[in-house]
Structure formats: structure tokens, C-alpha cells
Amino acid sequence: MESGDGRELLSLLPLLPKPDLMAMRTEGLTGCTLVCGLIAGCLTGTHTGASMMRGFVAPWLPAAFLVLIYLEAMVALLCLLGLMLGDPGVVERSEQTCLPIPAAVAECLQAGKPMPTMENIMDGDRSYCVRCHVWRTTGEVKVRRSSRFLAKCDGSLKPAEDFHHCSTCQRCVVHFDHHCGVFGRCIAGCGFGGNMGYFKVIIAMGGAGVATAGAAFTTGLLQTGQGRWLGFIGLFYMG
Secondary structure (H helix, E strand, O other): OEOOOOHHHHHHOOOOOOOOHHHHHHHHHHHHHHHHHHHHHHHHHHHHHHHHHEOOEOOHHHHHHHHHHHHHHHHHHHHHHHHHHOOOOEOOOOHHHHOOOEHHHHHHHHHOOOOOOOOOEEEOOEEEEOOOOEEEEOOOOEEEEOOOOOEEEEEEEOOHHHOEEOOOOOOEEOOEEEEEOOOOEEEEOOOOOOOHHHHHHHHHHHHHHHHHHHHHHHHHHHHHOOOHHHHHHHHHHHO
8 A cells, every 4th residue: 555655755746735715815804804893893882881881880890891891802803813823733744744655646656647536545543635645643632522613632532534624725634623614714623722722712702792792781771771671671571
């Protein structure tokens, strides 16, 4: 299955496939716009609620809402930067990941022939990606998937199939979870590794920001007497 150590063939490996930059940039722009728009909306709602509270409640309450919403916004922006610029866990080409080159691939490289369309080559607990020309192997990596958006490490070996070649990013990624059509990036990582931590936290900050802004705005309405209608809606809903 394998031909020598293949070091002399490394220079003959074809270029890595080109990612779909148009799709990635469009998706990334969508995600950045969504996050920034949500932050702006939450900040506006919290500031409006805090201004309505002043003079009706203790001064620390509106200040607490403002400090909380700005902390959430800052964390969300940092996570956005991590998602857009961080490495999700791409398997890079190196002697360790490329060698030994499978015989079928080595034969094409030595003959100067284009690579035929073929399935990934399996060899025990590892697989060779015929697009990236790298081995994806378990090594010492251990992982268990507990859900689509949560991966925890335990004592079970991760099968080679958990590596994935993303058709949009055109790279092999370890601990792959999914390609995010909102942020234009592969989301991958064990627990909070890779960029999975950024993804989990930015979603949490979205929910927390909406909750903070909603609580501040509702509190402001109630304190100024303009929120009596909320009580009627609540009673109607409960009824």
C-alpha cells in the first residue's frame, strides 16, 4: 500500500485545493453583521431602559445593567475575532502528516499523472485524504461527541472518520463539528478547544445580551409607569 518513505515525492504533491472564498466571505460578512447588529440592539435597549430608570431606582441598578451589557458585548466581539481569525484545527502538511505516501498516490506522482478521482485511503485507525494529501490519524487524541454543539474528551479513541474534509474551506479539520454557514468557518474542537469555545461562548453571549437588554428595558418601563400594559399582557397570556 505504501511506497518507501516518499520524502522525495513531497515536492511533487499538488497544491492544496482552493477554498470557496466567495462563499466564506459572504457567510463571514453575514455573521459579522448579525453579531454587530445584535450588539447594537442590545446596547440601545439597555441604555434606553437605564435612562428611564434614573430617578426612580437606586443609582447602582442602571449602572449594573450598563456594565453587564458592555462586558457581554466585549466578550462577544472577542469571540467573533477568534472565530474569524483562529485556527479550528486544520491538519497541516508536514513530513509527519504526509508520509508515508500511499502507493497509488506515489505512482501518479512519479509518473507525473493527474490524480484520479478516488475515495480516501483507509489504513487501520487512520485515513489518507486524497485532496489534502495528509494522513488523518487518532494518535493520542481522545474524544466523544455528546451532542452536535458539545464535544467532551473522555477515554474513548476517536475514529478516523471524525476527521473531515470541508468542501467549502477545502481543508481537513480535526474534531470537526460542522461548517457554519453564518460565520463562514469550520467549527471544530474538543470541549473548548479549536474554535469550539468561541462558538459556544458567542451563542451564550447572544442569549445573555438579549436577556440583559430585555430586563433593563422592561424595568425602565415599569418604573416610569409606562409599562402597566405589560401586566395586562401577562395576565392575558396566563389566562
